[in-house]
Amino acid sequence: MKKIKIAQIGAGHDHANFVAEILKTKGDIFDFVGYAVVPGDEQMYEYNISTYDGIRKMTVDEILNYPGLDAVTIETEDRCLTEYAIKAAEKGLNIHMDKPGSESDEDFDKLIDIAKEKNIVFHTGYMYRYNPEIVKLKEEIKSGKLGEIYAVEAQMNCIHPVGKRKWLGNYPGGMLYFLGCHLVDLVYDILGEPEEVIPLSTSIGTDDVTADDFGMAVFKYKNGVSFIKSTAVEIGGFERRQLVVCGTKGTVEIKPLEWLSNDLPDVVSAQTTTVRKAYDTSWHAKGEEYTTPAFGRYDIMFETFASYVRGEKVNPFDYEYERRLHKLVLKACGA
DSSP, rough: OOEEEEEESSSSSSSHHHHHHHHHHOHHHHHHHEEEEOOTHHHHHHGGGGGGGTBBBOOOOHHHTTTTEEHHHEEGGGHHHHHHHHHHHTTEEEEESSSSSSSSSSHHHHHHHHHHHTTOOOEOOGGGOOOHHHHHHHHHHHTTTTTTEEEEEEEOOOBBBHHHHHHHSTTTTTTHHHTHEEEEEEEHHHHHHHHHEEEBBBBBTTTTTOOOOEEEEEEEETTTTEEEEEEEOTTTTGOEEEEEEEEEEEEEEEEOOOOOOOOOOOHHHTTTEEEEOOOOOOOOOOOOOEEEBBBBBHHHHHHHHHHHHHHHSOOOSSSSHHHHHHHHHHHHHTT
């Protein structure tokens, strides 16, 4: 099987080092030819510099003009993602771009238009699309096992240092833009376009932080209300990251959403996610409960991306889905 020649543009995204590491370790799938650091990425790059040991450092132009290159990953700081993805799309390169994309509707629309015109793979870093339990849940939803879905409740909380909380002020909606976008993706994929979006992000007002470090949005549908919450200030928040889907025939809860075998294996190896499924309509319905171990988020994500590039599978999250999702993320951020 021919390896996919791939390069990474940017080292400033929070996922950049994980992506570089997986490209290195998946040497049977990818030929990782090099990476470029772009303006604004220097601090994050220096923090994770050891990740790039043994990989050629290049300029963006060298990457874009590299002979026989099949694909690029775009891992700049969030606000520059779309800018560099457009450059790659214009060259006809298959793209993995981290989330959530530009703060500009117009720029993101331009990117999608070029990707469609060039007929390239456009793949985004919404990692919960590859979570095994969420994949199972979506299959149950499509089969009708949960009945008519009337509510999705999703939380993705953590606790960030003051500097990171202040950094959130660079983006509309702050934490809702930075991490809550993953939850918008879940709600949109399950329920589709809402009738109304109500942004509720705010700052909790401590430590001289004025950025929206408490992200929240409500989505109104004809048959119910869904909400997402993503905060940077919740002690123990990671373990309370959860997804609850309520239907007329059943309820499913996944908590915490994941434990990553890619990250801190000595810490997470003994951690599990609990899945609760209730289809019994009695008052004290206990339903089914089981646990699942940590898994390789980026292993699954990039194995899937490779299958799209090789033409073995078709990305179910197509160009227009990504376009509409991006607009919904910006609405939820109050942008």
